[in-house]
Amino acid sequence: MMTQTTNLISEATPTLLGRTIGHLRRIWRTPSSNTIADELQLSPELNPGDSEQLIQWMDGCLLQECNEVTARNRAVILGRSYLRLNEQGRSRFLLLLAEHYGINNEQIEDCFQLWKNAPAEERAKAGQQLRESLDPPRLRLLTQFNGLPEGVKFLVDMRAELLTLKKTYPQLAELEADLKRLLISWFDIGLLQLEQINWQSSAERLEKLIAYEAVHEIQSWDDLKNRLDSDRRCFA
Template structure:
């Protein structure tokens, strides 16, 4: 019998005791505070955590303590969780005196003694709470528990940035647990369990799934859906990607999601369109495995549908409008030829008034706008994707652009009136972009982007950048 099984069998009867220590009581499945955490209660809780970390009573007893803490944490309200997380942050960090001692020892020796001193320093820098986090990973549902705990820490950090070290500790632990080598790629179809299909509807973050009919359309014969799963979270997709088998480049998401459109025979398709990638677990933020998902999906599609020759995305541009209406867009507009800008945007009195000018346009009928204005906005979009950076970092400011460029894609095409939903107009004036994964160039594109900030584009995008009214005239 392993430790986790014995914990479940022997520990459940004690899981209800810890809330009293935190000054919390049960109401059904909820916990409500009965006042502030007093010093005596904090002392008792601290002693229980210390006993768990020190393995007093042996590994089984320590795992029982960890299981009780996890079970009760999951039942507390936000105030109770914050008290507990604050205790972990403040009272179970690294020992400053030990770190100082190890630093001094490392500064006065050489050779073998220096190596030993560095080992001692490494050990001293590990916070005491790390052992409790490790204990939680041994529980049957411990991995999911840590993911949800980091989600809670993220929520606290919005108001209290001091919780960042705890988030970092959790990220380090989760990064080792979510090594892409142990993640499992699964295909999701209309015949998958209903509970899993419901999660797809709930987690879809790019294009909302409006009904079961909509979902069925997205899982039709000319569609594919793939997700990564962790062995310890078999019923929770970590990230999923929706793919349309298409003839040619898809340039409009409304057409792609039209439930009345007839299905295409997979044998007639020549292009795989990745039109939605959704992360489902907020607690895994900053732990990258989306790029590995794309690569594995490409390999699967090449095997299953060998007539597919092109792999592209139909992607949103979530930061474009905000950037154009802010300082970044203003600086770019000031660098344009005033005559070309006036011709493309008649009635615009000055670059400073561009946001007001955009607000006055008829965005319910963007297809009716002039070709010059369309070229202006598409050219500005190309420059935004390629030139707007994260401060001094050479990587793209737009998060979706960064994701695909970092994975080795190039900018293939800018599409007008591609997403005229309120969200699409709000984020990018309805523009969308195709990124293309050219299999033989992925590694080079990735390396050049990562190390030098190089953004590769198609010849059509290069032409748009130079011929558009948005072409740069002065630096």
């Protein structure tokens, strides 16, 4: 019995990122007839030779003339490609996103001068252009994931990885801040539903509790049952 319990726990407690990667690979699918599905082929460590291909793909995601279906498919393929990368590859991916898709200082300066010198009747339009210039292209690129199944979860996990990586790569700090700002704009207390978890909750929910507990690791199902006893309260 102990062996069976241990196996169940080990199966239910992969790393959080690994769980996300496996899950999103299954649900992020593109139609088999989609001819662009196999165009983005990246090595797991994202070798320097992959950078140009990745930049071209990201540029394509940002094209204004893309219809909704094409934009979604390109975002799916970009996300799946990111999930296939190893730790080094994901670091290089994020560094490329940070360095190539930040704000354009010259464009901001031009828009500011246009707003500053605009006559009163054109000041509102010039102000809108100035505001838009302050949003880096990477923000628009990341926003596309919001329309995908569990795309917000993908971005939350990406930010978690950025929080660790920016200690080694300070140049990722602005990307992390952009992503934080984006997530804050989406989350609202009204979107949350608080539920109590107890031993009668679904097996799927209990497995998630085992997998996601990061402070005090849950050692076994008996350990979990004890934590959900009648004198304890657990909410999610």
